Amino acid sequence: xxxxxxxxxxxVQPGGSLRxxxxxxxxxxxxxxxxxxxxxxxxxxxxxxxxSGSGSTTYYADSVKGRFTISRDTSKNTLFLQMNSLRAxxxxxxxxxxxxxxxxxxxxDVWGQGTLVTVSA
Amino acid sequence: DIQxxxxxxxxxxxxxxxxxxxxxxxxxxxxxLNWYEQKPGEAPKLLIYGASTLHTGVPSRFSGGGSGxxxxxxxxxxxPEDFATYYCQQSYTTPRSGFGGxxxxxxx
Numbered sequence: 001x002x003x004x005x006x007x008x009x010x011x012v013q014p015g016g017s018l019r020x021x022x023x024x025x026x027x028x029x030x031x032x033x034x035x036x037x038x039x040x041x042x043x044x045x046x047x048x049x050x051x052s053g054s055g056s057t058t059y060y061a062d063s064v065k066g067r068f069t070i071s072r073d074t075s076k077n078t079l080f081l082q083m084n085s086l087r088a089x090x091x092x093x094x095x096x097x098x099x100x101x102x103x104x105x106x107x108x109d110v111w112g113q114g115t116l117v118t119v120s121a
Numbered sequence: 122d123i124q125x126x127x128x129x130x131x132x133x134x135x136x137x138x139x140x141x142x143x144x145x146x147x148x149x150x151x152x153x154l155n156w157y158e159q160k161p162g163e164a165p166k167l168l169i170y171g172a173s174t175l176h177t178g179v180p181s182r183f184s185g186g187g188s189g190x191x192x193x194x195x196x197x198x199x200x201p202e203d204f205a206t207y208y209c210q211q212s213y214t215t216p217r218s219g220f221g222g223x224x225x226x227x228x229x
Contacts, residue, residue: 114164
């Protein structure tokens with residue numbers, strides 16, 4: 001089973017930028033539909049962004065649209081989340097997750113361990 | 122957006138008990154409902170997808186049911202390793218999806 005390892009979380013000031021990475025353990029990673037999700041004690045689990053398996057289509061939650069960009073580097077088996085114009089409400093543990101498709105169903109079957117982003121002055 | 126309401130938000134139970142967690146959605150989502158288990162400091166783990174299909178490796182004491190707007194997760198014969206927080210997730214609007222607020226199962 002593929003493993004996902006996130007990195008890049010840090011303390012950043014409001015208005016700042018950060019790039020999160022999610023490294024996959026095998027080359028088939030480059031065919032997966034992947035998502036970024038985040039979790040806070042107050043707002044719970046929230047879907048943030050998704051990338052299609054082909055890499056040609058991206059999706060964003062309204063709360064991050066125009067500020068965050070999801071992308072993949074197939075040569076490095078790595079998914080990225082570029083986060084700009086960060087706000088305090090973006091503070092969370094960020095997870096990358098692989099989407100599984102089975103008989104028309106769709107779920108997140110593999111998750112990374114998470115990386116903490118704190119936006120504060 | 123589809124609103125998702127889990128209940129209860131927490132419950133206390135003993136090893137061997139049967140626990141039932143409910144998830145209600147604000148509009149019908151067919152069977153596009155998944156359940157996850159999360160332990161402190163860990164990422165969520167997929168338990169059930171398509172409302173009732175057990176994910177690979179998940180013990181048979183877990184079961185899911187429901188369709189439309191009302192769903193249940195049942196844990197029969199609760200084991201020590203089952204004390205955790207459980208979340209429902211709708212995949213009807215995939216890839217955009219939403220999660221319930223979680224149900225924490227604690228030791229009585």
